[in-house]
Amino acid sequence: MWRFVYLILKSARPRQWIKNLALYAPLFFSGFLFFKPLDGPAYFWIVTYAVLLFSVLTSSIYLINDLIDVKEDRQHPFKKHRPIASGQLPVPLALTVALLGLALVFFLSLTLPVFFRLLLFTYFVLQMLYATRIKHIAIFDVVSIALGFLIRIYAGAVIVELHMSVWFLLTVVSASLFLAVGKRQSERTLLRDHHLDFSRKALRHYSQRLLDQYTGMFANATWLTYALFSFQHETSQAGIAVERFPTLYLILPRTLQSQKLLMLTLPFVIFGVMRYLQLVYEENKGESPEKVLLNDKMLLISVFLFGLTAFIVLYA
Numbered sequence: 001m002w003r004f005v006y007l008i009l010k011s012a013r014p015r016q017w018i019k020n021l022a023l024y025a026p027l028f029f030s031g032f033l034f035f036k037p038l039d040g041p042a043y044f045w046i047v048t049y050a051v052l053l054f055s056v057l058t059s060s061i062y063l064i065n066d067l068i069d070v071k072e073d074r075q076h077p078f079k080k081h082r083p084i085a086s087g088q089l090p091v092p093l094a095l096t097v098a099l100l101g102l103a104l105v106f107f108l109s110l111t112l113p114v115f116f117r118l119l120l121f122t123y124f125v126l127q128m129l130y131a132t133r134i135k136h137i138a139i140f141d142v143v144s145i146a147l148g149f150l151i152r153i154y155a156g157a158v159i160v161e162l163h164m165s166v167w168f169l170l171t172v173v174s175a176s177l178f179l180a181v182g183k184r185q186s187e188r189t190l191l192r193d194h195h196l197d198f199s200r201k202a203l204r205h206y207s208q209r210l211l212d213q214y215t216g217m218f219a220n221a222t223w224l225t226y227a228l229f230s231f232q233h234e235t236s237q238a239g240i241a242v243e244r245f246p247t248l249y250l251i252l253p254r255t256l257q258s259q260k261l262l263m264l265t266l267p268f269v270i271f272g273v274m275r276y277l278q279l280v281y282e283e284n285k286g287e288s289p290e291k292v293l294l295n296d297k298m299l300l301i302s303v304f305l306f307g308l309t310a311f312i313v314l315y316a
Contacts, residue, residue: 008063022156153168275302
């Protein structure tokens with residue numbers, strides 16, 4: 001029994017849950033991370049509940065996706081070792097767990113805002129279309145990945161009724177397209193190095209030159225849109241800093257006097273983009289972005305310093 005539990009968890013890909021942390025982004029950058037209304041739970045716990053629902057939903061979708069792709073996965077150099085493709089996890093058991101997960105998600109979401117439930121359902125439909133059709137169509141496959149992240153962002157904002165900057169949304173779109181194209185880069189290199197035919201039809205329509213162009217375009221768009229977001233983001237904490245340390249601001253030259261302190265996080269974003277490009281092109285590690293993020297020390301340090309700096313600016 002425990003062996004099947006382990007195989008189900010492995011197929012559910014808990015490592016992929018890191019993508020659902022995107023739901024916290026609107027709450028974090030809005031400055032309401034610790035806000036608690038008088039007539040309800042704190043915003044943080046509401047969003048955490050939403051993250052848990054999305055985690056169960058995405059795991060159920062991964063199980064269904066493995067069932068759909070079982071024949072293709074058996075011909076893949078690495079995916080053939082997955083529990084369902086290798087035959088270790090019975091198909092009826094995997095399907096039952098996936099359906100129970102979907103039922104649990106939609107049942108537990110009944111008490112949440114209707115627009116959040118609509119986003120949950122939209123995400124599910126998008127992923128099913130991706131698994132059965134879209135992932136075989138060039139361009140549409142990477143765009144659908146970006147839409148998945150955008151839905152997560154909107155879900156995190158809708159559930160606590162927060163406003164989002166248009167530049168922040170553009171940053172999310174650019175970054176998700178950048179990661180998706182990097183994933184296609186690594187998949188193409190992997191299959192080429194193993195002298196295999198491209199099992200995914202969309203890969204046949206991505207030449208190396210085209211992917212290079214896409215990668216450069218979205219890498220630039222990612223840090224530029226974030227730069228515009230950070231430059232236009234004025235925090236109340238920055239204004240408080242001026243009031244508390246007027247002498248310091250008198251000493252500082254006018255060039256260094258700014259209340260747009262979130263731009264201090266921009267160097268970490270630029271470094272993160274450059275490091276990810278290095279990993280994709282030099283070490284061919286872009287096929288699994290969440291694995292890269294969890295295993296690369298330089299990228300982890302950059303993300304930690306980014307989060308710490310943003311937290312100090314927004315909440316210190």
